[in-house]
Amino acid sequence: MASMAEVRSAGRPRTAVPTRFEVTSEFRARHRALPFTARLANNGMCMAGTFSQNGAAGLPHAIERYFEVALYLMVLTGFATLAQTGQLDPLTVLLVIGALAVRGYLLIRRQIFVLSEQRTKHLTLAFAIWYLADFLYISRTFIGPTVHLVLALMVVRLFSARRDRDFVFLSILSFLLVLAASVLTVDSTFLVAFSAFMLAAVATFILLEMRRSAAAATVRAREFVENTSDQRLGWHLAGASPVLAFFILAGAAAIFFVMPRVSAGYFSAYAPSGEFSAGFSDRVQLGRIGEIQQSGSVVMHVQIEGDQRGAHDLKWRGVSLSLFDGRNWSSPQRQVVVPRLGDGRFVLPSFRYGQRARESILGRSRPLHYRVLLEPLGTNLFFLAPRAEALQGDYQMVTTDEGGAVYDLDRGRAPGLYEADSDVARPTPQELRSAGENLPPEYWLIYLQLPEVDRRIPELARQITAHAGNNYDKATAVERYLTTNYGYTLEMGRFVPKDPLAYFLFERKQGHCEYFASSMAVMLRTLKIPARVVNGFRTGEFNDVTAQYVVRARNAHSWVEAYFPGYGWVDFDPTPASALETRRGWSRVMLYLDAMSSFWREWVINYDVNHQMVLGEEAGRTSRGYLAKLRDRAHKRYAALLRAARNTRNRLIRAPGAWSLGGILAILVLLFGINARRMARSWQARRTAAHPERSPQQAASIWYARMTRAVARRGWRKSTAQTPAEFVTTIADVELRQRVGKFTRHYENARFGESAEDARKLPELYEEMNTRR
Structure with missing residues (x-):
């Protein structure tokens, strides 16, 4: 009796799984043509089955690989944004860097290491208890213990993510690191680090949505070309992510400057007072x-x-x-x-x-x-x-x-x-x-x-x-x-x-x-x-x-x-x-x-309501100046046109005959210019129709169009949905149907077979069809 696995696999082709990874010259050529993120993925920065869930096994490998790389880069840039503030203690920085390095190594080596759910719960509970102790008895501050808790949860979730909700939770933790960095630093390097985080985050959520859609799809492609899909997805992702990130940052900047300022900032109370005292105190x-x-x-x-x-x-x-x-x-x-x-x-x-x-x-x-x-x-x-x-x-x-x-x-x-x-x-x-x-x-x-x-x-x-x-x-x-x-x-x-x-x-x-x-x-x-x-x-x-x-x-x-x-x-x-x-x-x-x-x-x-007022006044002053310039330019243009019209009228009064002849010539030249392309096409069509053997395909199309117009005048109009053979069968007149059928056979030979001999006969058959009744 067949096993359940054999029953499930019956009726569908089985894909051979290679026992080892073989590097060919064709792979190297395609690998070099890929963008940087695609090369990371093809180098093995994915763990087959590490970030997987039920129903995801049939996902295209390209989406899975790029998603794992993008998620890892988002976590990495989120932590780098926080670390560059200089507010983290060295021990915390070293521990998190070590955890990220291990995760990167596992991705490169394509090795699977996932914490069990029981161990994940125990570690989360231990970190929560440590957070309370740190907050209540050790540091007695809010921002420090909270940042340590977020980092600990991020590391645990990095080694235990299985489902989509785990990936979303990991993304939220990465964003909380960036939020903490915005509180802990006022340096302009935050903008650079935040831009890198936004780029990785956009790519991650694009791929997450693609991953969900692919997992929920009921119809799948029969054939899947892996390398070609990798390359196309890599280039499209590399092109779309920066564009989306740019528009997101631009929109956020516009909202930031336009939104009314009502306070100094919700998290300003948690900002550090400063790193050093610059040589003065009491x-x-x-x-x-x-x-x-x-x-x-x-x-x-x-x-x-x-x-x-x-x-x-x-x-x-x-x-x-x-x-x-x-x-x-x-x-x-x-x-x-x-x-x-x-x-x-x-x-x-x-x-x-x-x-x-x-x-x-x-x-x-x-x-x-x-x-x-x-x-x-x-x-x-x-x-x-x-x-x-x-x-x-x-x-x-x-x-x-x-x-x-x-x-x-x-x-x-x-x-x-x-x-x-x-x-x-x-x-x-x-x-x-x-x-x-x-x-x-x-x-x-x-x-x-x-x-x-x-x-x-x-x-x-x-x-x-x-x-x-x-x-x-x-x-x-x-x-x-x-x-x-x-x-x-x-x-x-x-x-x-x-x-x-x-x-x-x-x-x-x-x-x-x-x-x-x-x-x-x-x-x-x-x-x-x-x-x-x-x-x-x-x-x-x-x-x-x-x-x-x-x-x-x-x-x-x-x-x-x-x-x-x-x-x-x-x-x-x-x-x-x-x-x-x-x-x-x-x-x-x-x-x-x-x-x-x-x-x-x-x-x-330091953007506050005073800066907003200054910016608003400057924007109003600039817009008023711009509108004034446009108004002055429009007045000058109108005055110039008015002077030209008056001068033209005076010249017409002085020499009406010469101006009338010039006007007629100008109208003729204008009409010729407007219809020049149409006249050129008509002349080219006439030339092609006169010598059909030189261009059988083009000539066949021209003569067939003439034939259908001639037959339409007799009462049988060809529909765009009909093929030439179907049109022949709709003609009730037996004699005309025979002539049109003969014309159609020569047309198809000339149009699709490029037969010069058949094309040469089309003008004769057209004249024969029009002269005989």
Whole structure:
């Protein structure tokens, strides 16, 4: 008795399954002609039966192979999008990369490894328990444990997918990785990674739908040419996927810019505050800036109104530090709320300038309006040019202290994009030399405070300023002494001395900007000159593509501000000039990449209702200008046509005969041009009909058409659905039917057999049919 398998296979041809894979020269030629994804599939990046379900065994192999490759690439690009943020811990990255590498190896080797459903359930339950422990007791954050859970589930599902719902679930997990990456990073590289993910996702869902349709089909092709199908599917997929991905991204971009902005983002609360602190805080240790300056990370972009050539060399103040304990500088000053005007501007107080300074500076004011795009730095400080007067941005509360630092107290929105106004005019040396020495009482306590310092430091300060007669000359003397007698270095040695300043001034005589600023501030205080250390940034490279200054972490800098009664605080920079040189000579590629990154940060990451209003106003202004140009062009064209019509009328009045003859000739030429192609075809048909033996097929068609028209005039019209032989049988007139039948036989020999002899007889038979009755 036949087995059930034999019964099932009865009545259908059995396909021979090769025992091994044979590589032939024909296969190599077709393999090289395939696109990249097709070559991956033909190299074996599929697992027969790994991603299969009931009813899918009869699917075309091309669809199955490409689907497995596309699904793997979608998972891979989703994880790469998350990994490039730099927010994942190294252990997690290594474990997931290892799992993806194993899956890729199995695909290449065409080996099957599928976790059982029981093991899948146990692993999923274990990861869920670990997630709760991580969320409640270990990290106590939401985004980190959630990302770890999604990665764990993705790895488990990658090795256990069997059904279509498993593939959809794996796709959802990949998208969640991309969503997490959008929260964890603001870098423009996300756009590149997301585009790659979209391309893989489009290909995956196209193939998933093809897979479902093929599995549900009730009628299948009897023959299936595998290599030809692979090639055609590969080329079609390679052409359709990028086009669909492009239109999806373009449509999403249009929706993104048009959709009303009502908040700062649903997931902004989970975004990291920043990766590093760029050398400024309310408490700074000596040596910290030297480490941070070696980083080339972009800190901010600054665009100064009217500056198209990079003509400014400014310092961007972050915080001033007034309290020194011999090793650390800090800022214990209290903060006050800055009032906000009706137009949204915050007016910064001017108590740090002095009345005489205001009067002096107003006489030669140098107002500066600038726009700052600040990267996430983990600080709530605004970086402003000297003597900032106003600040504008989408912030709820802004405070400032007596040291001139401006803080953002809006916990839901860190400083990112803002505009400010400063007056960078500086009192002249003559004015500063005439400044008195009467200090406010609180300045004696705050800006002349000193810990116990090495006795050699005051002695050195007195020696340097022995020939100076006023505080300004003393400050410039100390500044000049430090810049000319000490060297700049980022290498601070392997041990921390007991007294860092004494070690710097009298032994090592090398250091970075914080040592220079600290030394000058301390020496000025020993001379009874109020001084403080300021941390911020120097102006970096200028990008002429965007007309923006690009400030990097290596531009972090410390300098000194000294107080002059009546004129306020004046900055001094004791760091050697060689250490302050800015790297120039950017390549054009780097300039354009920076421009793209700047656009991404401002018009995507920081896109809000204000940007939308600006974009709407600009779009309205541009459209109105375009419509005005079209209207002016239409008016000019109408006026030109009107002038031409009037000139033509005047010429007709002056010479009606000549214009009438010209008009007739123009009409004839126009008619000839319109009918030239038809006349040429008619002439060619007449020529072919006159010599049918030269072109039997064309001549047979022409004479047969004439014959059917002639017979139609006698009452027997040929239908388009009838063959020539069927038409003959419909003619009731016996004599005419015989003639038409004879004509048809010669027509078919000439038309389909290319018989010149039969074609030559067609004109005679046609005339015979028309003359005899």
